[in-house]
Amino acid sequence: MARSSWILGSALALCLLPLSADAQTPDCTKATSAADRTVCASPDLKVAAEDVATTLRDVLDNTPSTDRDAVQRAQQAFLTERERTCADKSTIAACQKLYEKRSADLANQNTAAQKKLSTLVAGIPKDPKAVAAALQRYDGAAAKAWLVYLYHSGAVPAADKEDRVRKMVAAVIDNGLPNDPYLLEEMKNLGDVATAPTGTMLLFLRHVLSTTEMDAPCFLFTKHGQPAFEAFGAFWGNSRDESPGLCTPPSSIFDLPEWKKIADRMDPAIEPALEERGSIRYGYERQFEVDDLQASLVPSTLLEAPQSTEARKMAEQRQKAVAAFRAWKDFNVWPEADYKAAVAALPSAIAATAKVYREKFNLLPQVADQAARAAGDRFLAGRLGLIMPDD
Known part of the structure; x- marks a missing residue:
């Protein structure tokens, strides 16, 4: 299914509870419900719908599987309201506001979810095995990248380390990142991260974190020293270098x-x-x-x-x-x-x-x-x- 032909298709597929067919964005050549026809009648609404879908997917990716019920219930409520608010073409303005509010709510949830994930990651120096177990409950690229770090660095031993790392790297590159051809090209150019030096693995982590609101924690630098400073230094030579953020030292x-x-x-x-x-x-x-x-x-x-x-x-x-x-x-x-x-x-x-x-x-x-x-x-x-x- 083309990206432009769904609002919530791929994102809602991540939910644990099934949603009705009304949850799917219409194929605008076959729109049947009144709300579907309203969305299809407005290019702005189509964009807004995609924004909701993308942000919902991010929220689910950054939320552990055991904590997704609240996100699902809120999405069901939004879809119910969508059917009422987007009833016909005369309601496009109201429908647009509804989508914008949902997008803003999801963005706030995504920020909060990433803060919780950052707090979890901050516990790596104290108990890496416990953090790795918790990260297994996430589906997103950030959690997978941190698992790559834990296995590659040896912080969490694994008999099948290289195979695990390769599978997670492939999952991130193939399905976990925004459609950014430059970033994807650079990540593929890293080669086999599983057998690469520490600096290459840290560069992989840096690239993934650059697509999030998460900062690079200080323990990366105190533990790995020069390879970490090089991996998180100037890379692009343009505005892409603004992210990911860096930890703040106790004093400068x-x-x-x-x-x-x-x-x-x-x-x-x-x-x-x-x-x-x-x-x-x-x-x-x-x-x-x-x-x-x-x-x-x-x-x-x-x-x-x-x-x-x-x-x-x-x-x-x-x-x-x-x-x-x-x-x-x-x-x-x-x-x-x-x-x-x-x-x-x-x-x-x-x-x-x-x-x-x-x-x-x-x-x-x-x-x-x-x-x-x-x-x-x-x-x-x-x-x-x-x-x-x-x-």
Whole structure:
């Protein structure tokens, strides 16, 4: 059945309780009921109906099978009201409002369901087996992706690990994602996730979470370090890099007043550049967000060599940006007075960072100094890359 020929067909097929034939979106060449004919008479209503179907499917996917009765009852009530409200073509406006309200209600339910799923996932470090058992009651891509993580990482042992992972990856790619050809292509390009390195598995998880409202939790980064920071860094170089969201560290190293002082001297030159960069800005902003997280959560990983090809290229670009900072001459873009003030403030910022790394993260003095300088490079490169000329 074509997607345009159903409102609730595939979504309601997920329900545990059977719904009447009136629950199905009409084939508009064969519409029989008054409500069906009203929907078929309005292109806007057809779109609204698809929105309800899609969001309902998401709610069911993100709700454990044991908790779906309330969703089913609400949908039955909506369908009953639909028959009354959408009785003829003169009621199109009222019918549209009904669909919009149902779509909004389902969107709120989906947000709440994903918050509960996120809370469940947050328990992985404490009891991964219990979380895996709970995730089995979900049908959606997010739950399957987290099961892939649990089995692949070995957090939950399984004799048939590779076979399980392959089946869940296939289910996600074939049936669990929005119709996004770019995303699907990238996920297929990952190859055999079951036997791939940790970084590839984490990239698979990142792609799935990008289709949800769920954030990447901090334990991914504290446990996996460099591969996690690379997997959740800038990937697309456009607005797609806005998701998934990242966890918020207990405190940001770049919130230190010493770094704020430097930012005050750099940001006036950065803001116009962000606008000029268009959608590419999202890639820069994403990478800086990851750099901040890395410097604030697991600073020792700042000294590790990049693992992926993309990360090595980014490290090379960072080196160029730092070199440009040390020899900056384009004072039309970044005024000389601000540049010199930033240079003068940098040693204090690095010293304050090294102190935090010694006292909070128990890094040896030499390692803390090196990590602090690496954090400084991230801070400078993340901003300066926006105003440097492209190669």
